[in-house]
Structures are given as C-alpha cells and as structure tokens.
Amino acid sequence: MEGHPPVSPGFIKNLSALGDSLLCAIKERVELVSIELQEEKYRLIRLIIWISAAVFAGVMTLAFATLTLVYLLWDTARLAALGGFTIFYGGVLAWVIVMLRRQFTHQPMPFEATIDSLTEDRACIRSRT
Secondary structure, three states, rough: OOOOOOOOHHHHHHHHHHHHHHHHHHHHHHHHHHHHHHHHHHHHHHOOOOOOHHHHHHHHHHHHHHHHHHOOOHHHHHHHHHHHHHHHHHHHHHHHHHHHHHHHHHOOOOOOOHHHHHHHHHHHHHHHO
16 A cells, blocks of 8 residues: 555545536436426316317217208208218318417427537536536
C-alpha cells in the first residue's frame, strides 16, 4: 500500500456529487415518463368512451330515422328510399374514415416533454464541455 499515492478526499467527494446528480436526473426523467404515460392512458380511455357514446347515439338516431322514413314511403318509394339511405350512409362512412385518418396523423408525439427535456439536458452537458 505504500506504493500507491493517497486519493484526495476532494476527488471522492466530487465523484460522489457527480453520481448523485446523475441519479437525480435519471430519477426525474423516469418520473416524467411515467406521468406522461399515465396521461396518455387517461386520454386514450376518455377518447374511447366518447367515441363509443357518439357511435351508439349516432347509430340509434340513424336507424330510427331510416325506419321512420322507409315506413312513411312504404307505398310509394320504399326501394328508392332504401337505396338513397345506403348511398348516404356510405358517403358518411367514407367521410368518417378520412377524418379519423387525419386525426391520427395530427396527434402530438407521445412523451414529447420527456424528449425535449432530455434534449435540453444533452445540450446543457455539451455546452459545459
């Protein structure tokens, strides 16, 4: 042991402080990711509930409106009414598909705050060196 130079207490203290800072930063980032993941889960659940309610209400409204009009036109133009409703509902379906595609392509990136925070951390570390 006589051949090794003594390790300065300042080096160990600095190394310990660096490790503590690194662990603290990692802990904060993991917490941020978990919060964002939970927010995404709740947003998705709310979206599914509202979509289900809208679909149910829409289907019931359209079904009873269609039945009412076909009943009223039974003697005069029932086939024309059924064909017209089929074309109309097909057009609505195409529009809904286009709108859903647009909605999914314009969603914000998940974990955007975490990625931004990590990018800022990396830039900060690079600027110090």
